[in-house]
Amino acid sequence: MSLQAELEQYRNVLIVRLRGELDHHTADVVRYKMEEALLRGSSEHVILSLKELQFMDSSGLGVILGRYKQVKSKGGKMVVCDVNPNVYRLFEMSGLFKILTIHENERTAISSLEVVS
Amino acid sequence: MNGSNEMTLSFSARSENEAFARIAVAAFVSQLDPTLEELNDLKTAVSEAVTNAIIHGYESDSSCKVTIEARIEGDSVSITVSDNGRGIEDLDLARQPLYTSKPELERSGMGFTIMENFMDRFEVSSTIDGGTRVAMLKRIESKKALYN
Numbered sequence: 001m002s003l004q005a006e007l008e009q010y011r012n013v014l015i016v017r018l019r020g021e022l023d024h025h026t027a028d029v030v031r032y033k034m035e036e037a038l039l040r041g042s043s044e045h046v047i048l049s050l051k052e053l054q055f056m057d058s059s060g061l062g063v064i065l066g067r068y069k070q071v072k073s074k075g076g077k078m079v080v081c082d083v084n085p086n087v088y089r090l091f092e093m094s095g096l097f098k099i100l101t102i103h104e105n106e107r108t109a110i111s112s113l114e115v116v117s
Numbered sequence: 118m119n120g121s122n123e124m125t126l127s128f129s130a131r132s133e134n135e136a137f138a139r140i141a142v143a144a145f146v147s148q149l150d151p152t153l154e155e156l157n158d159l160k161t162a163v164s165e166a167v168t169n170a171i172i173h174g175y176e177s178d179s180s181c182k183v184t185i186e187a188r189i190e191g192d193s194v195s196i197t198v199s200d201n202g203r204g205i206e207d208l209d210l211a212r213q214p215l216y217t218s219k220p221e222l223e224r225s226g227m228g229f230t231i232m233e234n235f236m237d238r239f240e241v242s243s244t245i246d247g248g249t250r251v252a253m254l255k256r257i258e259s260k261k262a263l264y265n
Contacts, residue, residue: 024168025132031223055139055157057164061225086157093234094215094227 002026005033013113014043015106019052022060031063035070044076047109048100051082060087061094068099077101081109122148122189127182130175130200132168138185139163145187146194149257158235159194159255165228166198166251173218174202174249193237193256201248208243 003026006017014037022030037043046067071078081103083091091097103109124145128134139160146159167183175181186197205211211218212233217226233239238254 021136023132023135023164024172025135027223055160055164057161057168058225058227058231059168061227062223065225066223086154086161090161090227090231093230094225 003029005030007033007037009037009041009043010110011114012042012044013047013110014038014041014045015047015049015110017049017052021055022053022063023055023057024059027059027063031066034067038067038070038074044074045113046071046076046078047106047113048078048080049082049106049109050080050084050087053084053087056087056090058090058094061090061096064096064100077113079103079109079112081105124187126185126187129179130171130177130181130183131179132171132177134183135164135167135171138167138183142185142187142196146189146257149189149192149194150259151257155255155257159196162232162235162253162255163196163198165232166196166253169228169251170198170200170202170249172222172224173205174200176203192259193254195252195254197250197252199248199250204245204247205241205243205249206245208241212241 003018003020003022008015016034048064068078079101082105083102103112126141128137142163143156143160170183171177181202184199188195210216212229214230215226217224232253236253236255240252241249243249
């Protein structure tokens with residue numbers, strides 16, 4: 001089962017589009033790709049764009065939480081957008097909305113970060 | 118449906134089988150005509166239990182086997198996920214939301230909380246060096262009920 005992570009740099013924002021199924025097996029790819037992009041690139045903030053994320057479990061929460069800490073330690077912000085109802089429930093249950101703001105789509109997510117920086 | 122309908126699945130404790138396990142259970146349960154939300158709940162709970170067995174029970178030793186038994190009875194599906202791994206020392210602690218014994222692996226500690234929330238019944242039993250068994254049940258609000 002697969003997961004595609006598409007990363008795009010937009011000004012000081014790293015947009016991460018996840019497509020497919022995020023579980024323990026696929027979490028490593030997301031971790032490595034994002035870790036590398038954050039270390040190498042000049043991104044300050046991260047947008048997790050989850051429109052085509054069909055499945056996620058607690059392993060996904062773990063990898064998101066890990067990257068949140070990485071971004072926050074450098075003073076950046078992480079936001080999510082296009083969250084489907086199933087993923088929304090997981091975020092809600094785990095209290096992730098206390099640390100991540102949610103936006104309708106990438107455009108509104110980007111403008112929220114432009115106000116911040 | 119008369120009587121019960123059962124299936125058993127045994128597979129190597131490899132992370133690539135997590136998706137296989139949840140999809141197989143979803144396919145089995147699809148005969149109850151579940152909603153997409155019910156199906157997602159089941160898939161997530163199975164994924165959590167299988168992931169726990171692989172990471173914590175077997176510490177990713179892929180020569181070991183995880184077993185799933187599922188049984189449809191009336192409008193309910195019972196699912197047990199078991200391993201013969203190292204077992205859980207303190208079940209109460211393990212069931213606490215956000216607790217994880219492996220923070221270095223970026224585990225969120227939400228597995229048991231999710232299983233409890235997504236299923237109608239949830240029980241876990243464990244023996245040190247004997248293994249762990251998670252038993253869960255979910256009632257499917259079948260669309261057929263609308264016509265009865």
